[in-house]
Amino acid sequence: MNSLEGQFLVAMPDMADERFAESVIFLVGHSDDGAMGLVVNHELDMRFADILDELDLGDPDMIIRLPDAIRERAVMRGGPVEKGRGFVLHSPDFSSGNTYEVANNICLTATLEVLKAMAFGPAPKAALFALGCCGWAPGQLEGEIAQNGWLTVPFSRELLFETPVERRYDAALGMLNITRATLSPDAGHA
Structure with missing residues (x-):
């Protein structure tokens, strides 16, 4: 099997599951045991300061005094599984005992320690919180791709960390030299 770990999935226009409409997903794991990813282009209606406050990760006065760039950081809707659990994709300049190196110098950490570092330092140079x-069961993702549910897009650090959230879907399509207008929902199989 060819692993897609470290690549992006881009939802096709006729995605049947509305939870994934126009989604760009970064795959953090893909093996014979299934796949796991994080949606990186749909924001929740909350900000990073809300999470810090809700988890009681700092004195409320300290949280209020954080720079706006930290307080107002977007929180992504990473997906429909474990919706209360936080995941941080980040550059390899942060590591804890629970950091998983995905691919392409991207790491995944799902601990309170990384959230504290993002807020109060030393923070990773690049980070995305979801x-x-x-999640996909063994063979499920491969079946969805074969049924024309997803396009695969090679990794791009710029797409993951630098492209504005609202432009990531179009940017991912652009990496394949296609646009929404030229993307057909019908698949062809040779």
């Missing part, structure tokens, strides 16, 4: 994740 609540929830996406």
